[in-house]
Amino acid sequence: MTRSSTLLTRSTLLLALAAPFAVQAQAVDSPWLVRVRAVNLDSANKDSTGLGLSINDKVLPEIDFSYFVTPQFAVELILTYPQKQKIRSNGVEIGTLKHLPPTLTAQYHFTDFGAFKPYVGAGVNYTRFSNVNFNPAVAAALQPSVDKNSWGFALQAGMDYEVSKNLYVNFDVKKVQIRTDVSSFGTKVGEFRVDPWLIGLGIGRRF
Template sequence: MKKTVLAMMVLALGFAAGNATAQESPWQVRVRADYLKPANKSDAVGGIGASDRLQVNDKTIPEVDISYFFTPNWAAELVLTYPQKQDVTLDGQKIGTFKHLPPTLTLQYHFLPDALFSPYVGAGVNYTRISSVDLLNGAGRLDNSSWGLALQAGVDYKLDKNWSLNLDVKKVQIRSDVYAGGEQISRVKIDPWLIGVGVGYRF
């Protein structure tokens, strides 16, 4: 009888240890390809003429995301990439380039964390560092940085206990004043949509 009880206790402890091992890793890493589509809203240049004449190009960018799950439903995600170069046009004519590094941190809620399809929503903050500005042959400049809100929605499709496919959509606030000759001549709201597909690994 004692041996039977002891054997059952060992099996129970082994099962508990197996569950702890399966649940003890809260980390997930995703790699995505994001299509960046700016809203391209801007004030009239120099207060003259129509608005929205300044434009930033669309492009596809790589993205690496690191998530930490506090609970099965709640997670924080840090969105990273390398500095991205963008073209700037005025009335369709290229007037220069700049680079931006836009790390974003969101808090997510995962509705069905154990389901095959696991949808989530998130909200957080974006910080964009603007650098290597070359506008109007050096006469123009942008703000060095931008803080803004970020909203997110997506879904994971589980391939197995570790791997998943991901579809993700974010709306991010990125804004800057535009200067020429030391004077502010406009304000741009890039405010891009980021539509991403990728693959994730849960450790």
């Protein structure tokens, strides 16, 4: 056998051995999925202060980054920018605040339904309240303040529908625990519970 024939034979064997691994590599999806959503924030607006506190509902933008540890298990980080809300007491506006509510969830994705890919998740939310401003009359009469930090649980369910290769339409529902202590003249007078439902619709792409 000539040298060229030997090289050709070895190359053919190497290609034959590598082919299954190449096919497998092509079949494995990227572990990263990025989604953008429009989300409706629907607050529970419950408080124990006797002031009838509430914030306004609104539609806000959201972006999330999911990393798939396996085809079924993923970790998702959910982000937006600080959202400005109106504070009301018994329906009367008394001030404004901003809140930033990043959420981290662990998810299980069901993979036996073809292009339809439902999932459930649970995790933790951290909300930072900032730029809390009360109307001058309210500030002078009550000297109100709120705790700037909130930690709580988050539950999630949703689905991705693959409309084309690596491109998805997403529907997502979350229940998030967001609460803060309310004080007057430095003394706690109760707790305000935002505890919103977050219902979102968006698109996602796997990279």
